[in-house]
Amino acid sequence: MRHHAPVVASAVVAALGFGGSLRAEEPAMSKDLAATIALQGMTCDKVVSATRNGDSDYTATCRDGNRYHVFVDSSGRVVVKKL
Amino acid sequence: MRHMAISAISAFLLLVGCAHEKPVAPRPAATPAAPQKAGGAQQPETAAPHAPAAAAKPSPAPADTERAPSAAVPSSRAGTGGSAAATGAAGATGSGSAKTKVPGRSESTSSAAPQPAAPSGAAPGTAAGGSAARPAPSPAPALDLPSLEQRLRDTRAIGVFTKLSLKNQVDDLLGEFRAFHRRQAAVTVAELRQKYDLLLLKVLSLLQDGDPPLAAAVSSSREAIWEMLIDPQKFEKLARN
Numbered sequence: 308m309r310h311h312a313p314v315v316a317s318a319v320v321a322a323l324g325f326g327g328s329l330r331a332e333e334p335a336m337s338k339d340l341a342a343t344i345a346l347q348g349m350t351c352d353k354v355v356s357a358t359r360n361g362d363s364d365y366t367a368t369c370r371d372g373n374r375y376h377v378f379v380d381s382s383g384r385v386v387v388k389k390l
Numbered sequence: 391m392r393h394m395a396i397s398a399i400s401a402f403l404l405l406v407g408c409a410h411e412k413p414v415a416p417r418p419a420a421t422p423a424a425p426q427k428a429g430g431a432q433q434p435e436t437a438a439p440h441a442p443a444a445a446a447k448p449s450p451a452p453a454d455t456e457r458a459p460s461a462a463v464p465s466s467r468a469g470t471g472g473s474a475a476a477t478g479a480a481g482a483t484g485s486g487s488a489k490t491k492v493p494g495r496s497e498s499t500s501s502a503a504p505q506p507a508a509p510s511g512a513a514p515g516t517a518a519g520g521s522a523a524r525p526a527p528s529p530a531p532a533l534d535l536p537s538l539e540q541r542l543r544d545t546r547a548i549g550v551f552t553k554l555s556l557k558n559q560v561d562d563l564l565g566e567f568r569a570f571h572r573r574q575a576a577v578t579v580a581e582l583r584q585k586y587d588l589l590l591l592k593v594l595s596l597l598q599d600g601d602p603p604l605a606a607a608v609s610s611s612r613e614a615i616w617e618m619l620i621d622p623q624k625f626e627k628l629a630r631n
Contacts, residue, residue, distance in 0.1 A: 339549025342596060346555045363551075377551060385555040 333357070340367040344375050347387040351375065366390070533614035535628075538607060542593075547600025556596075559589055564619075568629065571622045579620065586616060 337354040344351040344367065351369035358366045363379040374390040542548075548556070563585055569575035570582060590612055597605035618624045 335549060339551045342549060343551040343555045346552060346559070346592060365551075379551075379554060383554070384558045385551055 336365075337367075340365055340375075340377055341369070343377055343385060344369070344387050347385075349373075349375065349387055349389060533611045533618070535611075535615070535618075538611060541604050541607070545597065545601045545604055547604070548596050552596060556589075556593060559592075563589055564629075567619050567625060571625055582620070583616070586619065590615075 337357055340357055341351050341354045344354075350371065351367070351373060353370045354367045355370050356368045360366060360376075360378075365377045367375045367377055369375070376386075376388040376390055378386055380386050543553070563582075566575060566577055566585065567582060570577050570579075590608065593608055594605050597608065618628055
């Protein structure tokens with residue numbers, strides 16, 4: 308049991324901290340994503356959910372049903388692609 | 391003997407009565423200030439007239455001080471009766487004393503005080519006018535580009551992705567200005583201005599809710615930044631930095 312504890316803990320931490328939908332930072336991140344999408348000239352009144360795919364890489368779902376892939380490319384530019 | 395006594399008493403009473411009448415008018419002069427202060431707003435009218443009379447007749451005042459208690463009632467009567475004269479006196483000679491503490495005057499002085507104060511306030515008004523003149527020069531030195539840039543970096547009103555996206559767009563616009571100054575692009579000043587305004591509008595819309603002071607600073611720097619961008623020499627200097 309002792310040997311399994313660290314593994315379980317790390318799994319929980321990984322599940323909470325990485326991947327999946329945003330939690331504590333969700334409101335701010337959702338606003339940030341919505342503003343980013345709007346800055347690129349695309350429609351998104353509000354981001355209702357966002358999934359972190361990796362570092363600076365998100366998939367955002369807007370209230371109107373639109374989904375966007377928001378990420379930073381290798382040249383440092385923010386790219387928004389409609390899914 | 392009876393006649394003598396009666397005549398003596400009547401003469402005495404007459405004297406006393408005369409003495410009372412005289413003191414009444416001057417009384418208020420000596421005492422009005424103190425009683426009226428404590429009395430409040432009801433007696434100021436009666437006291438007001440007395441004060442001028444007292445001022446006019448300083449000599450009887452000492453005699454009145456002795457009869458202060460009995461004179462209180464008569465004084466009010468005398469005040470009403472001689473109010474016209476009192477006011478006249480106040481208007482003429484008593485103005486100086488009336489300013490000090492006469493209740494009736496206190497109102498007038500209080501109303502008059504603001505007027506003199508108004509001129510003094512006018513000085514501040516002029517100062518305000520000066521301050522109104524100051525805002526005009528303030529826009530000129532408003533442009534502190536490094537500080538503005540740092541504030542934009544530090545503000546929490548804009549998220550990281552949004553900041554990065556804005557920076558991309560700023561860099562794109564700077565590239566267009568550079569091409570314009572090098573005559574490498576067929577972009578007009580009007581088009582550049584339109585793009586510049588649009589970008590600034592985006593920044594302002596992002597800042598106005600989360601960081602109003604910074605939004606105001608950016609907004610006030612709009613023309614200064616534009617001047618810097620459109621002037622080839624200033625732009626070159628900016629590009630170096």
